[in-house]
Amino acid sequence: MPRQAVRTERADATREVILATAERLFAEHGVFAVSNRQVSEAAGQGNNAAVGYHFGTKTDLVRAIVHRHDEHVEQLRTQMLADVGDSRDVREWVACLVRPSTEHIAELGSPTWYARFIAQCMTDPGLRRIIVEETLSSETLRAIRDGLGRCLADLPEDVREERADMSRQLMVHMTAERERALAEGTHTPRASWYEAGTGLIDAIVAIWQAPVSGAAASLSG
Amino acid sequence: MPRQAVRTERADATREVILATAERLFAEHGVFAVSNRQVSEAAGQGNNAAVGYHFGTKTDLVRAIVHRHDEHVEQLRTQMLADVGDSRDVREWVACLVRPSTEHIAELGSPTWYARFIAQCMTDPGLRRIIVEETLSSETLRAIRDGLGRCLADLPEDVREERADMSRQLMVHMTAERERALAEGTHTPRASWYEAGTGLIDAIVAIWQAPVSGAAASLSG
Numbered sequence: 001m002p003r004q005a006v007r008t009e010r011a012d013a014t015r016e017v018i019l020a021t022a023e024r025l026f027a028e029h030g031v032f033a034v035s036n037r038q039v040s041e042a043a044g045q046g047n048n049a050a051v052g053y054h055f056g057t058k059t060d061l062v063r064a065i066v067h068r069h070d071e072h073v074e075q076l077r078t079q080m081l082a083d084v085g086d087s088r089d090v091r092e093w094v095a096c097l098v099r100p101s102t103e104h105i106a107e108l109g110s111p112t113w114y115a116r117f118i119a120q121c122m123t124d125p126g127l128r129r130i131i132v133e134e135t136l137s138s139e140t141l142r143a144i145r146d147g148l149g150r151c152l153a154d155l156p157e158d159v160r161e162e163r164a165d166m167s168r169q170l171m172v173h174m175t176a177e178r179e180r181a182l183a184e185g186t187h188t189p190r191a192s193w194y195e196a197g198t199g200l201i202d203a204i205v206a207i208w209q210a211p212v213s214g215a216a217a218s219l220s221g
Numbered sequence: 222m223p224r225q226a227v228r229t230e231r232a233d234a235t236r237e238v239i240l241a242t243a244e245r246l247f248a249e250h251g252v253f254a255v256s257n258r259q260v261s262e263a264a265g266q267g268n269n270a271a272v273g274y275h276f277g278t279k280t281d282l283v284r285a286i287v288h289r290h291d292e293h294v295e296q297l298r299t300q301m302l303a304d305v306g307d308s309r310d311v312r313e314w315v316a317c318l319v320r321p322s323t324e325h326i327a328e329l330g331s332p333t334w335y336a337r338f339i340a341q342c343m344t345d346p347g348l349r350r351i352i353v354e355e356t357l358s359s360e361t362l363r364a365i366r367d368g369l370g371r372c373l374a375d376l377p378e379d380v381r382e383e384r385a386d387m388s389r390q391l392m393v394h395m396t397a398e399r400e401r402a403l404a405e406g407t408h409t410p411r412a413s414w415y416e417a418g419t420g421l422i423d424a425i426v427a428i429w430q431a432p433v434s435g436a437a438a439s440l441s442g
Contacts, residue, residue, distance in 0.1 A: 030345050032253030116346070123340040123397065124251050162395075162410035162420050169394040170387055176344065177386055189383035198434050199383050206431035207424045214419055 015054050015064075018043045022051070023065050027113035027179075031062065031120050031127065062127055066134045069104065069114055076100035077140040084147065093147040094167070094204045096140075101171060102197035111183050119176035152208060159212050167204045174200060236275050236285075239264045243272070244286050248334035248400075252283065252341050252348065283348055287355045290325065290335055297321035298361040305368065314368040315388070315425045317361075322392060323418035332404050340397035373429060380433050388425045395421060 021043040025034045036051035036058060043050065055061040077100040084092050105112050121127040135141075145164055152160070178196050181188045190196040242264040246255045257272035257279060264271065276282040298321040305313050326333050342348040356362075366385055373381070399417050402409045411417040 028346055030253060030347055032251060033347065116344075119344040123337075123344045123394070125249055125337070125401075126251055126254065158410040159420070161408075163424070165398055165410075166391055166395060166424055169398070170390060173344070173390040173394055174383075174387060177390070180346075187382075189379040189386075195435070199380070202431045202434050203384070203387055203428045206427040210423045210427035213423050214416070 011054070014043075014045070014050070018045070018051060018054055018061075019065055019068055022061055023117050024113045026062075026065075026120065027116040028183075031058075031117070031124065036061070059127070059130065062121060063130050063134060065114075065117065066121070066131060070135050070138075072107075073100045073104045073135075074138055074140055076103055077138075077144075081140055081143055086150070087147070088151050090148065090151045090208050091201065091205050093144050093151065094201050094208065096147075097144050097167060098171060098197050098200045098204065101175060102193045102200070105175065105179070106193035112179055115172075115175040115179040116183075119172050122172050148208060155208075156212065163207050166207050170204060170207075171200060232275070235264075235266070235271070239266070239272060239275055239282075240286055240289055243282055244338050245334045247283075247286075247341065248337040249404075252279075252338070252345065257282070280348070280351065283342060284351050284355060286335075286338065287342070287352060291356050291359075293328075294321045294325045294356075295359055295361055297324055298359075298365075302361055302364055307371070308368070309372050311369065311372045311429050312422065312426050314365050314372065315422050315429065317368075318365050318388060319392060319418050319421045319425065322396060323414045323421070326396065326400070327414035333400055336393075336396040336400040337404075340393050343393050369429060376429075377433065384428050387428050391425060391428075392421060 018039060022034075022039045025039060025042060037048045039061070040048045040050040045051075047053070051061055055064055077096060080096045080100060084096055087093065105115060108114065118131065121131050145160075148164075149155075149160060155163075174196070178188055178190070178193075188196075190199055239260060243255075243260045246260060246263060258269045260282070261269045261271040266272075268274070272279075272282055276285055298317060301317045301321060305317055308314065326336060329335065339352065342352050366381075369385075370376075370381060376384075395417070399409055399411070399414075409417075411420055
């Protein structure tokens with residue numbers, strides 16, 4: 001291998017180790033409780049500035065962790081969407097939303113840290129924008145929203161927006177909750193990520209199909 | 222007023238200012254991004270160690286903020302529960318879960334910071350335990366869970382646990398989402414906290430009443 005290629009390969013390996021270490025420390029101690037210096041040290045980097053050298057700021061590091069996972073989730077979702085076509089079945093669209101995430105986590109093996117990491121980012125005033133940019137603006141998620149919109153054409157636009165939010169919040173935070181329970185060895189309501197996905201699909205389908213109370217009043221008001 | 226009483230009153234006022242300042246800074250910048258020193262300064266305390274003097278650690282400060290709000294939410298919930306009695310109507314119990322929180326935030330006036338603060342705490346590995354201890358172990362929440370259990374006696378215990386989690390996640394994170402949108406002046410799906418509460422009740426009732434897929438399989442497995 002030419003010397004340049006060896007150097008690149010070594011840098012890639014270092015980046016991978018830093019990403020995995022950062023994700024674990026962030027999930028276990030909090031994204032803001034852990035410094036770039038601590039990540040560099042725990043990743044076995046002699047140079048305490050390794051995170052800065054390979055990624056830049058904490059924000060850049062967070063973005064890289066998200067990107068690393070999201071590529072695979074997007075792949076799985078694209079495959080599922082190809083089978084759904086222009087279905088009018090709410091459950092099929094909701095499955096496209098939920099299964100790629102739970103399947104991705106299941107494939108990571110055990111233990112995982114990503115779900116707790118993402119949940120923290122979603123509630124942090126500074127990091128939230130990164131998640132929105134990296135994941136929520138994806139083409140596949142837009143396709144699912146459009147698909148659900150065609151299934152539920154009578155739903156007022158604002159309620160659709162609200163229920164899309166609810167679906168996202170449930171997915172992110174229930175997944176983190178389950179990951180935390182697995183890490184702490186406490187009881188989980190479902191035996192596998194697949195079954196946890198089924199529970200989420202049941203709930204999210206029900207939300208989308210729920211009657212809208214006071215809809216007439218708020219539309220005329 | 223005797224000198225001791227004046228001193229106590231002044232200390233109480235200082236504590237109140239610190240609590241309000243901390244809550245705002247935490248919501249806007251992140252609980253871990255803001256130091257006790259910054260809170261003391263922003264609260265107009267000449268002494269940069271004022272937070273330490275009046276509250277102790279950051280954890281103690283977080284606990285005090287939660288406690289300050291939760292007392293009122295508990296009061297509202299106790300009143301609502303008195304009217305529900307031993308109802309078999311899922312919606313009445315879910316209303317007891319949702320309305321006290323949204324009403325409390327509505328009564329705080331505008332803007333508020335509490336919902337974003339709580340959402341951060343719920344996803345932080347260190348702070349989560351505080352919220353669980355201060356709020357989720359309340360007697361009124363147990364009464365609501367028992368009430369829902371009587372309405373939905375056929376639901377497997379694990380699914381009940383899962384749906385109680387889902388209800389809590391939706392409440393915490395949808396409320397934070399709405400508060401953030403109001404603070405940033407972006408669009409919100411509902412015109413008032415009351416209506417946002419109605420949307421949450423519609424969704425949470427639907428979750429509790431949703432059919433359980435694969436229940437037979439998982440019970441026999």
